[in-house]
Amino acid sequence: MPALSAWDRRRHEADDHAFDVYWRGAGPGVVVIHESPGLTPEVVAFGDDLVVAGFTVVLPHLFGSAGVEPRPGEAAAVLARLCVSREFALLAAGRTTPLAGWLRSLARSVHESAGGPGVGVVGMCVTGGFALAMMIDPVVVAPVLAQPATPLPVGAARAAGLGLSQDDVSQVVARVAAGCPVLGVRYRSDWSTGTRFETLRRLLGDGFIAVELEGRGHATLTADRHPEAIAAVRRFLSRRLRPATG
Numbered sequence: 174m175p176a177l178s179a180w181d182r183r184r185h186e187a188d189d190h191a192f193d194v195y196w197r198g199a200g201p202g203v204v205v206i207h208e209s210p211g212l213t214p215e216v217v218a219f220g221d222d223l224v225v226a227g228f229t230v231v232l233p234h235l236f237g238s239a240g241v242e243p244r245p246g247e248a249a250a251v252l253a254r255l256c257v258s259r260e261f262a263l264l265a266a267g268r269t270t271p272l273a274g275w276l277r278s279l280a281r282s283v284h285e286s287a288g289g290p291g292v293g294v295v296g297m298c299v300t301g302g303f304a305l306a307m308m309i310d311p312v313v314v315a316p317v318l319a320q321p322a323t324p325l326p327v328g329a330a331r332a333a334g335l336g337l338s339q340d341d342v343s344q345v346v347a348r349v350a351a352g353c354p355v356l357g358v359r360y361r362s363d364w365s366t367g368t369r370f371e372t373l374r375r376l377l378g379d380g381f382i383a384v385e386l387e388g389r390g391h392a393t394l395t396a397d398r399h400p401e402a403i404a405a406v407r408r409f410l411s412r413r414l415r416p417a418t419g
Contacts (some may be wrong), residue, residue, distance in 0.1 A: 195220075198230050201228055201229065213243060218395075267334065294313050303336075319406075326368075354413075355382065359385060394406065
């Protein structure tokens with residue numbers, strides 16, 4: 174895993190789950206949750222960007238390969254596994270991922286180690302909505318949704334869904350009303366995000382900051398990285414995690 178050679182691998186166990194996590198950097202903590210098909214070199218490169226920007230970055234490895242280019246056919250195989258996995262709930266409407274407890278525990282661990290006013294979280298694609306599930310814990314103060322794609326937009330209800338139970342939706346709305354904004358980034362033409370940006374605008378009002386990019390693409394921060402998206406995420410994390418200088 175050459176892309177991760179400079180990262181410290183650890184194991185985080187909580188809530189009946191255990192996954193490897195990779196740590197690097199100094200400063201306030203940011204958890205970057207990778208997309209499908211895995212913890213690719215492009216995801217690691219985005220993490221490296223945040224390390225250079227002055228953050229402690231933690232990369233949980235939830236599925237697929239880590240630090241290497243995906244093998245031929247790996248993307249399709251990983252997506253098939255995720256579709257039937259109860260942990261990721263790709264097709265379930267109105268349901269929060271069962272990994273939420275583990276992810277919140279990881280955020281608390283990162284905050285305890287890195288300090289600062291709280292932790293940032295960046296979810297991507299199939300894990301985009303995980304940032305919302307994590308912000309129910311007050312330690313998460315900078316949630317970022319990059320092209321949130323679950324539940325998969327099959328039908329109007331799933332296309333509009335946030336991948337949360339109704340109780341968790343209410344808690345997210347309350348946190349935003351109390352002063353914790355949410356940043357969302359996507360390509361405007363990306364079908365996989367469904368209509369959930371419209372849902373977020375309706376529920377969160379000015380507390381939802383949307384960056385919608387022109388052109389064709391999907392992975393705003395990695396394979397199809399867009400400088401506007403990268404800059405918006407850095408600014409948001411700096412404002413929320415380093416308020417004196419951000």
